[in-house]
Amino acid sequence: MSKSSPPEDADTADLLACLLDLWTRRELEEVRSEARNGFSDFQDPLGGLLHVLEGCPGTLKGKTTTLGHCVLMEFVRWRQSHPQVSLEGEPLERVHGLQLRALSLLSESQPSYTDPLLDIYQLHSLDQGILLDHVHKILALGCYKDAALLSMKLKLQSELDMEQICVPLIMQDKLSLAESYVQGHSHLEERLVRLLDSWCDPNFNLAQLHRQFPGLCLSHHQAERIQPKMLSKQVFRLKEHFNIDPALCPNSVTKRKVDSLRFLMYKRFVEKGMSEENWIDHIQATVADSPGLQVHLVELLVKYSGLHSAAQWSMRYRIPKESLPMGVWDVQQSLPPSESGEFEGPSPSADPWEPPPAHKDRYYQLPFAKDRIHFLRTQEQLELCRQTVLQPGSQVGVDMEWRPAFGSLPRQRVALIQLAVAEQVFLLDLCETSFVEQDHIVKFIRELFSDPKILKLGYGMSGDLKSLLVTWPEFSEEPLKRDGVLDLLNVHQQMQKNCRGRVDRGLRAVEVGEGSAEKGLSLMVQQVLGKPLDKMEQLSNWERRPLRNSQLRYAAIDAFCLLEVYLTLSQNPARFHLPADLCSIPGGQAGSSKEEKKSKKEKEKQKQKGKQAKCRGVPSDACGRVQPGVAYRGASIKPQQLRVVCDNMLQGLGRYLRCLGVDVLLLENSDDHRVAAQLAQEEGRVILTSGQPFQTLRSQVGEGRCLAVDCSEKARDQAAWVLQHFNVQLTPTDIFSRCQACNGDEYMRLPREDMARILRERGFMPVQAQVKEVENWEEHEPLSSLTPVPREALEDPRYSPHCRWAPASHLDQQSLRFPSGAELQLHTVPPGLLPRIPVFFICTTCGKVFWEGSHFERVLNQFQNVLHIETETDWDCTKNRQSNGAHRGFPKYVATTRPRVQSPLARQRDGSRGIKNMTNCEFNVNSFGPEGQTALHQSVIDGNLELVKLLVKFGADIRLANREGWSALHIAAFGGHQDIVLYLITKAKYSSGARMFLLSWISIVQRQSWLLSQSCNREAP
Structure with missing residues (x-):
């Protein structure tokens, strides 16, 4: 050279x-x-x-x-x-x-x-040999990413050992780079998928990889990524991306099927949202002939359903005795022959067309008989449908059904297409091979979707159209032209946005009782037509023939309800706060999740810049900068007088403020920040925001109408700061004075007797069931989320929120609706509550049902620093509630100024009297009181050994320090309570040396605090 x-x-x-x-x-x-x-x-x-x-x-x-x-x-x-x-x-x-x-x-x-x-x-x-030697040198240095990038640029992937490069990359959470490394090399793509699948084996151990690559040090996050739960998702994604045969990744398929079994167990036995017939269909299809899955099924049945059901299924699959869980074999021997055979399908008489009366009262029903539903399987039948549906000016409800795969298989082929017109529903059977393979059905679908004179109605049609592509690949080659299509999902989203402040679906309140809250199309039907859909057949086997009556009814309703929803919305769009032309509503949601989520670097930059003031809203200097130390000096106001709108970054703050009685509107995640400015201008609200949108919003609404909140604080602390900033005087009667679900401020009281009667009439409670008031609360097992209310609550309730009260006449006894159109949400009321709750509170705006519970105590405790109790009546009311609440014997509510201070002797006497009350209640023994002490700290200060033992029994943390850094042992030793010290060091399991040191120290110098810290050190000599 x-x-x-x-x-x-x-x-x-x-x-x-x-x-x-x-x-x-x-x-x-x-x-x-x-x-x-x-x-x-x-x-x-x-x-x-x-x-x-x-x-x-x-x-x-x-x-x-x-x-x-x-x-x-x-x-x-x-x-x-x-x-x-x-x-x-x-x-x-x-x-x-x-x-x-x-x-x-x-x-x-x-x-x-x-x-x-x-x-x-x-x-x-x-020379390729020189290049390969160089790549190996880079690998020897541990630079796996550089080696992969260089190999890809030099096109050396086929000459190198894929695992030597890809395994370290995957361990370092660089799977995307490993995916790019094998891209375009089919044999490497297959090896990568099989490699990841081998890590999904139950016997796989991460230590094997550590021994293979000892130089790699994995973080906790990286180690968590190499788990079957995470890897199986990647295997399925790569399997579809590279078009790999599922047989090459058996571990991931098995893992996904096991997850499907768990889901089916939850749907059937916990959520109770799936019929037995559908559940059996899916169980049999998931388990199939796999012995391992059959054993796993029996194990899950023992947990969710019991030994009897597990024994039946184990006999069906002939699982050997040594593979059965404990107790299943014994139950097998006691089963009669009639219960040990094959599962029989439902008889036609068990599935009548007409649903029971309770079902009709609760769910939306078809307005016509079964003979108006046409099941199409031939070309001649399709021609009759074509003549009816393809009429200019007609409206057609479109829906599709396919067999759910629960994630174990790619998207399924469509099994049924539902087309609903006025008083008729056509069901196209796509499981009939001779029917599907003919060109006339594809031509019919193209004509229907491309005709601008026919209005096609759907709900979330993107999923249906994707399944159409799987069913007919020709739609991928020549895309389906769509004209005159209205997706009611977009209309529903717009309706929810415009109705914010009336029925705010964006806020998810805690749901009580059996059954989940309505969502999707069922929610829209409930909001528009008054009753939800029965989704019990949604996850049924739509490929099985013949379809059951319940399946036919569900399929017809799912398509026909779209027509009635559209007709109702079109007749009175203003009632639902929609434009007159529903087709003018833009489709899709604004923004994307990627844009909404800030990267860590952006958050860090914002944090660095924003160690500014917590509020940049009022006041500021001429340049718009904050004047530190300047606070709001307005007169004190009530929570009801503060009207705000929270942007989508402060939804947690908004929920807390609404809980405290503040009039709060919440932006949806998809809303632009300009919506906040529009609401503030139209309704005279203050904008609560954070980050960069503050400057833009403040310029639109002016000084004092926009407040920037520190987003690094917790929502609870943000709420307390906002109340202090606006000088809001919060009292106990303001708590829950607004509905957490819809922001309404009007309630109606409903006595227990009336609630029980309504539940019986609507089928939510057995007719013969009797509601007996529990007289001695301490002799019954308590319900942790409830607080018992005495009989006189109706006449003189201890808790009376500062809100508007509606008379009982506002509730229509026939439709159970309020003048706002909201229906009483009976499904959220468990009948088991009735003996404990004498009165229910119903929001007249959305129909949600509330009752007194421990949530009130928690909120009071959280906002003790801004709570104002100005009168003796207020204090007595609060004190009475805490003495009868879920935390008996311990004060849970605090005020800015306490009316009296008890002596240690009085506190000890009151605490002793509260021991019996505490034994039957659930309480947070480690919560802090107003003086920064837990119940255990206060009991040690009082020298009450009996109470200390009881608190430790109920889970009090011995090592928990008070606000001054003193543990219970510190306090006991400093106070000279030798009996308590002996008990605490025994429970804390200190070393014998530490115990001797403590005891000798107490007897010599009980008051020297500088020596106290050594007595509690585990390593003390």
């Missing part, structure tokens, strides 16, 4: 020294200018460039702001005007030498060098 001449070496050395000096002074333009001049003066620019790059110090991995990178990029630009500078025509020996020098620079882990050097020095032409 020829070397540069000494004069040229001197020139490059001078240039390098000059560049280093300019770079140190950060004179970047001069660096670029000197580099260009130096390249022009070089007799050998290619060799000179390498000399300069080799002399550049401090190559920082992954950084492009280095001198070497700056010089290299400048050379690339300079070479564009000097195309003659290349390796063409150079002697082979010289070319080889330059290439080796350039290749050695790539080992410096400088990714920004790779592409320019590969192009300038044509490194692809080097």
Whole structure:
């Protein structure tokens, strides 16, 4: 290899020294200018460039702001005007030498060098053995990412061991790079999927990989990513992406089926949202002939259903005795022959067309008989449907059904298409092979969706259309033209946004009772037509023939309800706060989840900038900057007088403020910040926001109408700060004075007797069931979320929120609706509550039912620093509640000023009287009181050993320090309570040396606090 001449070496050395000096002074333009001049003066620019790059110090991995990178990029630009500078025509020996020098620079882990050097020095032409040796050197250094990138650029994937590169990348949470590494190489794609699947084996141990790559140190996050739950998702994604046969990833398929079994158990036995017939269908399809899944099914049945059901299924699959869970074999022996055979399907008489009366009262029903539902399986039947549906000006409800796969299989083929017109529903059977394979049905679907004169109604049609692509690949080759299609999902989203403040679906309140809250199309039907849909058949086997009556009824209702919803909305769109032209509503949700989520770097930058004031809203200087230390000086106001709108970054704050009685509107996640400004201007509200939108919003609403909140604080602390900022006087009667679900401020009281009667009439409670008031609360098992209310609550309730009360006449006894149109939400009331709750509170705006519970105590305790109790009546009311609440014997409510201070002797006497009350209640023994003490701390201060023992029994933390840093043992030792010290060190299991030290110390110097810290040290001599 020829070397540069000494004069040229001197020139490059001078240039390098000059560049280093300019770079140190950060004179970047001069660096670029000197580099260009130096390249022009070089007799050998290619060799000179390498000399300069080799002399550049401090190559920082992954950084492009280095001198070497700056010089290299400048050379690339300079070479564009000097195309003659290349390796063409150079002697082979010289070319080889330059290439080796350039290749050695790539080992410096400088990714920004790779592409320019590969192009300038044509490194692809080097001998493959040399390139492979270089990649192996990089691997030996532990630079797996650099080795993968270089291998991909040099196209060496097929020559290298895939696992040597991809396994470390996956362990370092760089699966996307490993995916790119194997992309385009089918054998490597298959090996990667099989590798990930092997890690989903139950016997896989991460220690095996650590032994294979001892130099890799994984973080906790990286180790968590190498778990079957996470890996199986990646296997299924890559399987579909690379079109891999599912048989090559058995572990992931089994893992997904096990998860499906758990889901089916939950739906059937916990949520009770699936019929027995549907459940059996899915169980049999999921388990199939797999012995391992059959055993797992029996184990889950023991947990969710009991030994009897587990024994039945174990006999059906003939599982050997040694594989059965404990107790199943014994139950098997006691089963009669009639229960040990095959499961029989439901008889036709068990599935009548007409649902029971309770079902009709609760759910939306078809307005016509079964003979108006047509099941189509032939071309002649389809022609009759075509003549009816393809009428200009008609409206067609469109829905599709397919067999749910619960994630274990890719998207399924459509099994049934429902087309609803006025008083008729057509069901197209796509499980009939001869019917599906004919071209006329595809042509019919194209005509229907492309005709602008026919209005097609659907709900969430994107999923249906994706399944159509799976059913007929020709829709991928020639996309389906859609004209005259209205997706009611978009209408529903717009309706929810416009109805905010009336029925706010964006806020998810705690649901009580059996059955989940309505959602999706069922929720829309309930809001528009008054009753929800029965979704029991939604997850049924739609490929089984014949379909049951309940399936036919569900399929017809799912399509026909779209017509009635559209008709109702069109007749009175203003009632639902919609425009007159529903088709003018834009489709889709604004924004994307990726844009809504800020990266860690952006959050960090915002945190650095925003160590500003917690509030930048009022007041500010002439430049808009905050004046620190200046607070709001307005007169005190009530929570009901504060009207705010919270942007979508402060929904937690909004929920807390609404809980405290503040009039709060919440933006949806998809709402633009301009919506907040519009609401503030129209309704005179104050905007609560955080981050960058503050400046824009403040300019639209003016000073004092926009408040910036520190988003790094917890929502509870934000709420307390907002109340203090606006000088809001919060009292106990303000708590829950507004509905947490819809922001309404009007309630109606409903006595227990009336609630029981309504529940019986509507089928939510057995008719013969009797409600007996529990007289002695301490002799019954308590319900942790409830607080008993005495009989006189109706006449003189202890808790009377500061809200408007509606008379009982506002509730229509027939429809159970309020003048607002809201229906009484009976499904949220468990009948078991009735003996304990004498009165229920119903929001007349949304129909949600509330009752007194421990949530009130928790809220009072959380906002003790801003709670104002100004009268003796208020204090007595609060004190009475806490003495009868879930936390008996301990004060849970506090005020800014306590009316009296008890002596230690009085506290000890009252605490002793409260022992019996505490034994039958659930309470948080480790919560702090107003003086910064827990119940255990206070009992130690009082020297009450009996109460200390009881608190420890109920889970009091012995080592928990009070607000001054003193543990219970500190307090006992300092107070000279030797009996309590003995008990605490026994329970805390201190060493014998520490115990002797404590006891001797107490007897000598009981009051010297400087020695106290040593007595509680586990390592004390």
